[in-house]
Amino acid sequence: MDIRYFDTLESTNNYCKLLDPKSVGEFTVICAGKQTAGIGQQGNVWVSEPYKNLTFSIILKPSFLALTDQWLLSMTLAVAVSDCLNNVLPKEEVLIKWPNDIYVSNSKICGILVTNQISGGNITQSICGIGLNVNQTEFPGWVPNPTSIKELTHEEHNTSRILDYLLCCIKTRYEQMKSDPESIKPIYMSRLFRLGEPHTYHYKESEITATITDVDHLGHLHLTTEEATEIVCDLKEIKFVI
Numbered sequence: 376m377d378i379r380y381f382d383t384l385e386s387t388n389n390y391c392k393l394l395d396p397k398s399v400g401e402f403t404v405i406c407a408g409k410q411t412a413g414i415g416q417q418g419n420v421w422v423s424e425p426y427k428n429l430t431f432s433i434i435l436k437p438s439f440l441a442l443t444d445q446w447l448l449s450m451t452l453a454v455a456v457s458d459c460l461n462n463v464l465p466k467e468e469v470l471i472k473w474p475n476d477i478y479v480s481n482s483k484i485c486g487i488l489v490t491n492q493i494s495g496g497n498i499t500q501s502i503c504g505i506g507l508n509v510n511q512t513e514f515p516g517w518v519p520n521p522t523s524i525k526e527l528t529h530e531e532h533n534t535s536r537i538l539d540y541l542l543c544c545i546k547t548r549y550e551q552m553k554s555d556p557e558s559i560k561p562i563y564m565s566r567l568f569r570l571g572e573p574h575t576y577h578y579k580e581s582e583i584t585a586t587i588t589d590v591d592h593l594g595h596l597h598l599t600t601e602e603a604t605e606i607v608c609d610l611k612e613i614k615f616v617i
Contacts, residue, residue, distance in 0.1 A: 376404055378404040383408065387430060387431055390432070396499055404432070408425060427510040428509045429507040429538055434500060436501070438497055438499065442493065446593055451549060451552045455545040457469045457477055460484065464527055474596075481520055486506045509525065510531055512525055520617055571586060573586045574587075576613050578613045578614075
C-alpha cells in the first residue's frame with residue numbers, strides 16, 4: 376500500500392479527487408492528522424479532534440463491479456471496519472448501522488463515505504473516506520451519540536497501529552469481494568444494527584414504529600411497519616431515532 380501522511384488537509388476525500396486516476400495506484404491511502412472540512416454522509420460535516428483519531432481515504436479501483444452492484448463495496452468496507460473493531464474491542468458488540476456507520480451499542484464510532492467515479496458505464500475509481508474515533512473523549516454537544524475506542528477501553532491507543540490493522544482488514548475483505556461477492560452480504564446482515572427489532576424512525580415527516588427486514592442489492596433499506604406495511608427507503612427518506 377502507498378500510505379501518504381499529511382499534517383493538515385481540508386478533506387482527504389477532496390484531496391483524492393485532485394489526483395490523476397491514471398497515475399494513482401489502487402490502495403493509495405491519504406491520511407490527515409487534522410481535517411479542516413471533513414465530509415460525512417449527506418453532505419454533513421465530519422467532526423474529529425486533530426491528531427487523536429483516524430481520518431483517511433483509500434483509493435480503490437473496483438472496475439470488476441457492475442454499476443448496479445456498487446453497493447457491494449460499501450457493504451465490504453463496513454464489514455472490514457467492524458472486523459477491525461471486533462478485534463480491538465473484544466468485549467463490545469460492534470454493529471453496522473445502515474447504510475455503513477459503525478456503532479457500538481447506541482453510539483457511533485466510525486463513519487464511511489464512498490464516492491464512485493464512473494466512465495463509460497463502469498466504475499473507474501472509488502474514493503472511500505473513513506473517520507474512526509480513536510482517542511477523542513470530548514465531542515461537541517451537537518454531535519449525535521458519539522463514542523471512541525478510548526472511551527470504551529479507557530486506554531490511549533496508537534493510531535498508526537490501528538490504521539495498519541484496519542487497512543489489512545479492508546484488503547482482506549476487498550479480495551473476498553472480488554473472488555466471492557455473494558459471501559459479503561450475509562456477514563453484513565448478521566451485524567446490521569436493529570435487524571429484526573421494532574424501533575422508532577422518522578419517515579416522510581412522521582414518526583413510525585417499524586422493523587428492519589433487509590437491505591437490497593441497490594442499498595435500499597426494507598422495513599415492515601406495525602401495520603404490516605412494507606416500506607423501502609433510500610438514504611434521505613428515513614432517520615433512525617436513537
